[in-house]
Amino acid sequence: MAAAAVILLAAGAQAQNTSFRPGQIWSDDKGVHINAHGGGILYYRNVYYWFGEHKTEGPGGNNANVGVHVYSSKDLYNWKDCGIALAVSDDPASDITKGCILERPKVIYNARTKKFVMWFHLEPKNGGYDGAMIGIAQADKVTGPYTYIRCTRSNPQTWPVNVLPLHKEPVTGRNARERSNLNWNEHPDSVNTLGRDFQKGQHSRDMTLFVDDDGKAYHICSSESNSVIHISELTDDYLDFTGKYVRAFIGDRMEAPALFKKDGLYYFMGSECTGWAPNRARSAVAPSIWGPWTQIGNPCVDRDSETTYHSQSTFFIQVAGKKNTFIYMGDRWTPDNAIDGRYIWLPVEFTPDGRFILHWYDEWSL
Ligand code: DGJ
Secondary structure, eight states, X not given: OHHHHHHHHHTTOOOOOOSBOTTSOOBOTTSOBOOOEEEEEEEETTEEEEEEEOOOSSTTTTSBSSEEEEEEESSSSSOEEEEEEEEOBSOTTSTTBTTBEEEEEEEEEETTTTEEEEEEEEEOTTSTTOSOEEEEEEESSTTOOOEEEEEEOBSTTOOOXXXXXXXXXXXXXXXXXXXXXXXXXXXXXXXXXXXXXXTTOBOOOSEEEEEOXXXXXXXXXXXXXXXXXXXXXXXXXSSSEEEEEEEESTTOOOEEEEEEEETTEEEEEEEXXXXXXXXXXXXXXXXXXXXXXXXXXXXXXXXXXXXXXXXXXXXXXXXXXXXXXXXXXEEEOOGGGGGGOEEEEEEOEEOTTSOEEBOOOSXXXX
């Protein structure tokens, strides 16, 4: 037996993982640290697919120099490199030209169209984060190649369900329509960011997708200069907005939205806004995706809870075949050498008073 194991290793086979080790190097089947940051998981035909940002070494490594990387796994511990699902373009005129910002890609499967649909945060090259757009791509095969379709702001020329009369007033003077961001001390309604962006479409920066039990899909993003979360319903083909959306957590300034559903309740997690630096997470629960959302505090409870254990949320994995088993998926960013970013995966635990919490574990398994 020992001899067989030695032979396998000598032949270059990777040792099998049987646990998660948050924050450690996580090697794929080729022995290379997994490169899928700001990621999300799609479970399709008994296989998990992990899509994320392919980062590169050194300064500039957070820009999209390669595209969206995809890996597959049957057990969530061991991941096979399936290559680049969506490649950036060499064409300088393309929206997804090499060097743009392409973050937090999420892929969902549409059973009606039988297509795999990818949405991501897109910032045109050299524009900083002022674009605040969404890119949409689609593929026939789960691992791609994905074909880029278009980019857009969210819900152009559409008011949310909970629009206020003030939003429909002309945006002039101190509301400074041309300003793309709020100052830190401004409330989004005091400068009417919603009205400001009505024509062009609302900001969509950090984002995720969520598919409900009935197959309806939703886009959840940090909008209105990162001060409000927008939750929008998608069309049946998952390629557009239906126009139904709500503003949630108004003025609370959150990024990194992630959602899961358990026993009919919707749970939300997000972060504060401090760039690549970690901060304290927030969480909320609601009886409907449309709200009302009740904030239930920082889900992290151990040492380093104030920095979300040096991570920022990106997704919750629902573990197949295990009732009510969810995994928190977060990123430990390393902006000086983005490719070295680590993954913080922790089990989601529930308290008797209806909150979810995250304990720190150096090593754990399902
Ligand atoms: C925080 C976001 O959550 C990340 O996805 C990224 O956009 C950084 N900000 C950029 O500073």
